[in-house]
Amino acid sequence: MALQLFFHPFSSYSQKALIALYENATPFAPRALSPDDPATGAEFAARWPIQRFPVLVDGERTILEATTIIEYLDAVHPGPARLIPPDARAAVDVRMMDRVFDNYVSTPQQRVVYDALRPPEVRDARGVAEAKATLDKAYAWLDERMATREWAAAGAFSLADCAAAPSLFYADWTHPIDERFAHLRAYRARLLARPSFARAVDEARPFRPYFPLGAPNRD
Numbered sequence: 001m002a003l004q005l006f007f008h009p010f011s012s013y014s015q016k017a018l019i020a021l022y023e024n025a026t027p028f029a030p031r032a033l034s035p036d037d038p039a040t041g042a043e044f045a046a047r048w049p050i051q052r053f054p055v056l057v058d059g060e061r062t063i064l065e066a067t068t069i070i071e072y073l074d075a076v077h078p079g080p081a082r083l084i085p086p087d088a089r090a091a092v093d094v095r096m097m098d099r100v101f102d103n104y105v106s107t108p109q110q111r112v113v114y115d116a117l118r119p120p121e122v123r124d125a126r127g128v129a130e131a132k133a134t135l136d137k138a139y140a141w142l143d144e145r146m147a148t149r150e151w152a153a154a155g156a157f158s159l160a161d162c163a164a165a166p167s168l169f170y171a172d173w174t175h176p177i178d179e180r181f182a183h184l185r186a187y188r189a190r191l192l193a194r195p196s197f198a199r200a201v202d203e204a205r206p207f208r209p210y211f212p213l214g215a216p217n218r219d
């Protein structure tokens with residue numbers, strides 16, 4: 001039975017999983033979530049009541065969380081591009097950077113966007129300021145790290161770059177990466193040029209008008 005991915009093309013964590021699938025040309029049935037398809041939405045909600053996407057289904061198994069999906073694909077449906085390095089020490093570096101991008105880039109970025117979706121009277125200005133401060137600290141740290149690297153960890157494209165690509169893409173839209181962080185900006189550009197991510201970005205273009213902060217006219 002084919003792999004199925006419940007996802008939305010404009011969602012950063014969905015794109016993270018899509019990059020892994022596209023890197024290895026892994027066949028899967030796309031189960032795109034849309035208000036026009038309540039049946040798919042109901043099946044998704046039954047599989048994962050928290051209703052955060054992406055979710056991968058492989059026969060009887062339901063795999064939650066983008067990182068775990070990529071771990072699963074690498075272990076059970078591997079292709080030529082190994083996204084978790086076989087060397088255990090290198091794999092720790094990759095997993096560490098995956099956590100950095102999720103926790104200190106994606107999480108504060110989402111906080112700012114979700115705040116913008118709230119009615120004005122219940123917005124959390126302090127939470128938004130804290131999220132932007134976290135992004136600034138993450139940008140500075142990542143800029144220094146990327147000064148000597150092409151990819152985030154282990155000397156090759158990996159799970160960490162699958163996490164980095166959409167998180168930096170949307171973070172820069174949300175709280176622009178300052179020009180003084182040239183290494184980080186160059187890394188973001190390398191990620192955008194990677195065919196697997198470029199494809200995910202292209203597939204999401206029709207949804208740009210829905211970006212709550214207003215999508216910039218670039219990328």
Ligand SMILES: N[C@@H](CCC(=O)N[C@@H](CS)C(=O)NCC(=O)O)C(=O)O
Pocket residue numbers: 011012013014051052053054064065066067
């Ligand atoms: N920890 C989850 C995060 C997934 C997540 O936040 N997905 C967002 C889209 S990028 C979502 O489902 N948003 C819908 C909602 O919050 O209702 C993962 O790594 O997969």
